Amino acid sequence: MSFLSYLITGLSLGSVYAIIALGYTMVYGIAKMLNFAHGDVIMVGAYVSFLAIGKYDTPALVACLLSVFACTILGVLIERLAYKPLRSAPSLAVLITAIGVSYFLQNSAQLLWGTDTKVFPAMLGTNQLVLFNGELMISYVTIATIVACIIIMTVLTLFINKTKIGKAMRACSEDKGAAQLMGINVDNTISITFAIGSGLAAIASVLLCTAYPALNPTLGSMPGIKAFTAAVFGGIGSIPGAFIGGLMLGILETFSIVYISSQLSDAIVFGVLIIVLLLRPTGLLGKKIRVKV
Amino acid sequence: MSKEYILKTENLGIDFGGLTAVNNLNLKIEKNQIYGLIGPNGAGKTTVFNLLTKVYEPTRGKVIIDGQSTEKMDLVAVNKLGIARTFQNIRLFKELSVLDNVKVGLHNQKEYSLVSAIFRLPKFGSAEKEIESEAMELLDVLGLKEFADFKAKNLPYGKQRKLEIARALATHPKILLLDEPAAGMNPAETAELLDTVKFIRDHFQIAILLIEHDMKFVMGLCEKITVLNFGEVLAYGDPDDIKNNPEVIAAYLGSDE
Ligand SMILES: Nc1ncnc2c1ncn2[C@@H]1O[C@H](COP(=O)(O)OP(=O)(O)OP(=O)(O)O)[C@@H](O)[C@H]1O
Ligand SMILES: [Mg+2]
Numbered sequence: 001m002s003f004l005s006y007l008i009t010g011l012s013l014g015s016v017y018a019i020i021a022l023g024y025t026m027v028y029g030i031a032k033m034l035n036f037a038h039g040d041v042i043m044v045g046a047y048v049s050f051l052a053i054g055k056y057d058t059p060a061l062v063a064c065l066l067s068v069f070a071c072t073i074l075g076v077l078i079e080r081l082a083y084k085p086l087r088s089a090p091s092l093a094v095l096i097t098a099i100g101v102s103y104f105l106q107n108s109a110q111l112l113w114g115t116d117t118k119v120f121p122a123m124l125g126t127n128q129l130v131l132f133n134g135e136l137m138i139s140y141v142t143i144a145t146i147v148a149c150i151i152i153m154t155v156l157t158l159f160i161n162k163t164k165i166g167k168a169m170r171a172c173s174e175d176k177g178a179a180q181l182m183g184i185n186v187d188n189t190i191s192i193t194f195a196i197g198s199g200l201a202a203i204a205s206v207l208l209c210t211a212y213p214a215l216n217p218t219l220g221s222m223p224g225i226k227a228f229t230a231a232v233f234g235g236i237g238s239i240p241g242a243f244i245g246g247l248m249l250g251i252l253e254t255f256s257i258v259y260i261s262s263q264l265s266d267a268i269v270f271g272v273l274i275i276v277l278l279l280r281p282t283g284l285l286g287k288k289i290r291v292k293v
Numbered sequence: 294m295s296k297e298y299i300l301k302t303e304n305l306g307i308d309f310g311g312l313t314a315v316n317n318l319n320l321k322i323e324k325n326q327i328y329g330l331i332g333p334n335g336a337g338k339t340t341v342f343n344l345l346t347k348v349y350e351p352t353r354g355k356v357i358i359d360g361q362s363t364e365k366m367d368l369v370a371v372n373k374l375g376i377a378r379t380f381q382n383i384r385l386f387k388e389l390s391v392l393d394n395v396k397v398g399l400h401n402q403k404e405y406s407l408v409s410a411i412f413r414l415p416k417f418g419s420a421e422k423e424i425e426s427e428a429m430e431l432l433d434v435l436g437l438k439e440f441a442d443f444k445a446k447n448l449p450y451g452k453q454r455k456l457e458i459a460r461a462l463a464t465h466p467k468i469l470l471l472d473e474p475a476a477g478m479n480p481a482e483t484a485e486l487l488d489t490v491k492f493i494r495d496h497f498q499i500a501i502l503l504i505e506h507d508m509k510f511v512m513g514l515c516e517k518i519t520v521l522n523f524g525e526v527l528a529y530g531d532p533d534d535i536k537n538n539p540e541v542i543a544a545y546l547g548s549d550e
Contacts, residue, residue, distance in 0.1 A: 164400040171386045171397045178384040180368035181346055181377065183401035183464050 005136055006258050007251065012142040012211070014250020015149030019204040020227030021234070021242035022156065023197030029173045029237035030193045033091065036098040037078060039224015040105035041198050043217060045071045045205035046120065047113055050215055053121050068202040075198025076191050084187065109217035120213035145207045152200065153243050160239065165192060173237070226253070229273050235286025244284060299324045299468050299500045300345070300376070304354035306524075307344055314340045315524045318354070320502075322468065322517075327494055328502045329515030331535075333544055337524040338504045339381050342470050345502075346378050347371045359467055375467030379457040379474060381504075387446035391437060391456055394445050395428040398463025428463065434496070435459045435489065451478045455489070462497065469493070471503040475510050483507060487514055512536060520544070 020042065027035045045067045052063035082101050086094050128137045160166040171179040172189045180186055208223055209215060226249060234245025252272060256265035276284070298321050305318040315337040322328045330338050343349045345356055347368045356363045358374045366374070377398075386394050432438045435455040440448060445456060454474055461469055474490070475483045487510055494501055505511045511518065512532040520528040520535060522544045528535055535541055 167389065167393055167397050167400065170389055170393075174386045174388060175384050177348060177368065178380070178386070179397070181372050181464075182398045182460065183369055183372045184397065185369055185401075 005138070006254055008138055008142060008146075010251035010254030011247060012145045012250070013254055014230075014247035015145045016204050016208050016211070016223065016246075017227045017230045017249050018149050018243045018246025019152055019200050019207070020223060021231040021246045022152070022239065023201050024228050024231040025234075025236055025239060025242040026169075026193050026197050028231070029239075030169055031079075031083070031190050033083065033094045034098060034228070035078075035083075035194075035197075036095070036224075036228075037082075037101035037105060038197065038201060039220035039222075039227075040102050040109075041071050041074055041078075041201040041220070042205040042208065042223060043109060043220035044074055044105060045202035046209045046215055046219060047109060048202075049206055050118065050120055050209070051113075064203070064206050067206060068199045071198040071202035071205075072195045075194040075201070078198075079191055079194040084190075106217050106221075113217065115217060118215040120209040120215050122210065122213070141207075141210050145211070148203065148207060149243075149246075152203070153239075156196075157239060165189070169193060226269070229270065232283055233273055233276055235283030237287070238283070238285040241283055241285035297324055298322060298357075299326075299359055300502070301357040302345075302354060303357070305341075305344060305351055305356060306353035307340060307349055308352045313524050315344065315521075316353075318521075318526060320519060322500050322502060324467075324500055325494060325498055326500050326517065327490065327515050328500065329511045329518040329532075330502060330504050330521065331506070331508075331511055331518060332521035332527070336521040338521055339472055340524075341521070342378055342472055342504070345371075345470065346376060372464055372466075375465070376470065377461035377464045377466035377468075378470035379454070379461055379472055381472040381476070383450075383453050383457060385445040385453055385456060385460070387444070389445055390441065391432065391443050391445055391448065392425075392428055392441040394456055394460045395431050395463045396424060398460050399424045399428055401464070431459045431462055434462075434493065436485075451482045454478070455486075458489075458493070462493065466499060468500040468502060471501065471505075473504055473506065475505055475507045483510055486510075490514060 020038070023038045023041075024035065027033060027038070048070045049063040049067040052058045052066050053060065058066070078101055082097050083094060086097060128139050129143065130137050160169060168179065168184045168189050169192070171182065171184055172186055176186050179189075204223070204227075205220075209219075227246065230245035230249040231242050232245070233249060234241030234243070249269060253265050253269050256268040260268060280286075300320065300322040302318050302320045305320075306316040307314050318341065320328075320330075320341075330341060332338055340349065344351050345358075347363060347366060347370075358371065358376055361374060363371050363374065386397065389397070429438060429441065432441055435458055437448075437452060437456055437459060440452065445453065448456060454477070458469075458471065458474065471490070475486055478486060490501060490503070491514065493499070503511075503515070512535075515532060517531060518529070518535045519526055520538075520541050527544055528538045528541050530538070
């Protein structure tokens with residue numbers, strides 16, 4: 001029974017990674033850049049809901065919505081102010097800018113909210129679902145996280161495949177010039193991509209902080225890097241890839257912690273990533289990127 | 294009385310570093326006209342298309358589409374003005390279905406604000422149905438109806454070229470630019486394409502500017518032709534003038550055609 005319980009814990013952790021990884025993978029797929037500030041958007045989202053609940057005593061759902069709203073705006077602002085001017089710059093310049101934005105957000109958070117670690121309030125309660133006469137206990141947070149991830153994946157897949165803006169996103173991800181000559185506004189499409197990715201980061205922040213309630217200005221770094229790893233693992237640019245990559249990473253990490261060593265778990269996770277990339281350089285579901293001449 | 298020109302260029306030119314790719318080009322294309330732009334390899338034909346559609350900014354001169362200068366416009370703006378094109382090296386949205394390739398063009402005929410774009414949910418109402426039926430109609434014109442659900446990349450080459458035409462038509466252009474539409478097609482397909490292009494002009498009442506190396510195709514289709522050589526206009530006239538122009542013949546013989 002403990003195996004099943006670890007598996008569920010892993011799935012839940014993986015769900016959070018998957019939701020964050022979507023932000024990396026969509027931005028990469030459409031804007032062709034690695035947004036290394038994505039993890040710090042999670043951090044901002046966490047502080048927004050923390051302040052909403054702690055200072056203004058808003059209900060959990062309202063706090064969550066506020067956080068989504070704030071992150072969506074933040075994501076679009078980051079794109080418009082920092083990345084849009086570099087649309088035709090070399091990718092190294094964009095990458096370094098993204099790292100700069102990441103530090104800017106972390107330092108701003110330190111100034112605004114201090115460097116001390118705060119405790120995130122229990123938003124979803126600590127109740128547990130008890131199964132098999134108490135042999136298997138699953139917290140409702142865990143279940144909510146997995147369910148949230150499945151809902152997000154389903155809605156997002158429908159959105160990308162069925163809606164006008166979803167089709168515009170796919171068109172832009174393939175060929176921006178041709179898309180513009182079909183009347184698609186590429187700048188708007190990229191902004192919407194950042195808006196969605198950052199909104200999802202806010203949801204991830206609430207789920208993450210409910211499971212690991214320690215709040216500080218660098219809290220986004222590690223989940224950010226892990227989710228980025230998950231995106232690469234699944235095949236960066238691929239939405240189902242982010243989902244599978246996230247879940248596998250979460251399970252792998254949890255199993256490494258409980259069956260091997262908690263100190264070594266990160267080394268194992270990244271070791272597996274390296275092996276996967278050696279065997280399949282484009283990740284599990286990634287496509288070979290065509291270089292246009 | 295002056296004619297109504299759907300597309301005009303005035304002393305249009307572009308340099309790439311030291312190379313003058315196009316120089317002093319004065320095109321005048323009438324409404325509903327089928328117009329040919331020909332010339333040996335590297336003459337600057339595709340570059341002209343790139344100038345007309347704002348892929349490149351001209352170094353000199355200007356482009357006037359439907360009476361409006363395209364100075365300061367970007368690709369989206371000139372498309373909205375009524376120009377659409379295909380590409381010499383096919384640039385379809387390969388991972389999208391054949392139908393979606395066309396729908397993308399139809400969907401973006403109206404400027405949308407960021408907010409409305411995020412919150413507009415898929416409408417299965419009349420607008421979406423209209424788009425669907427118009428897309429199918431366009432596919433029908435190009436003989437692609439039964440391939441609607443294929444991924445674009447899985448179409449055979451000749452059909453991909455036709456899909457590019459359907460996709461361009463979806464933006465409701467007043468002038469359609471075709472860059473070597475018959476390239477890679479066999480004689481039967483080329484003959485069929487010739488009829489299709491005529492049909493498109495008559496049915497949609499639009500002008501068509503085309504680049505093509507297949508002389509039978511060009512001579513059989515175009516009402517007026519401009520010949521480019523080394524970026525400069527070598528000759529202009531109707532097909533008979535061009536066919537018998539010694540300079541044109543020399544230019545083609547001089548190249549490896
Ligand atoms: N972006 C660019 N940078 C530098 N040179 C360019 C560029 N685009 C085109 N050229 C040059 O301009 C000239 C004209 O090229 P263009 O592609 O317009 O020829 P074309 O008439 O379409 O030839 P083809 O029949 O082979 O398609 C060529 O010498 C080409 O190398
Ligand atoms: Mg060419």
